[in-house]
Amino acid sequence: MFQLAVHFVSPFKAVVLQLRFVGACSILGLFGWSLASFAADAIARAKKMHQIPCTKCRFFTGDYRLKCTVNPHLANTEQAIGCSDYQNKNI
Numbered sequence: 531m532f533q534l535a536v537h538f539v540s541p542f543k544a545v546v547l548q549l550r551f552v553g554a555c556s557i558l559g560l561f562g563w564s565l566a567s568f569a570a571d572a573i574a575r576a577k578k579m580h581q582i583p584c585t586k587c588r589f590f591t592g593d594y595r596l597k598c599t600v601n602p603h604l605a606n607t608e609q610a611i612g613c614s615d616y617q618n619k620n621i
């Protein structure tokens with residue numbers, strides 16, 4: 531059975547080798563694309579998280595039980611970006 535399969539495949543050996551090469555390149559390309567996509571997502575996420583102003587705000591306590599005395603439900607979340615109650619603690 532195996533001999534028969536080898537007999538049928540041998541004329542297409544060059545094509546099969548090229549298909550293997552294309553397959554390997556495709557897998558490597560997908561892996562690289564996945565890594566690049568992951569890195570781009572991580573950078574975008576990090577930029578978004580750095581826009582949260584709470585750690586520089588006067589009302590931020592740094593205590594996990596009450597993070598903010600004005601908007602405790604918003605503190606350290608993405609919803610705090612553009613918070614209208616933000617006041618710089620250094621002023």
Ligand code: SF4
Binds near residue numbers: 587601602605613
């Ligand atoms: S007032 Fe707004 S910016 Fe300041 S700590 Fe609270 S949620 Fe964050």
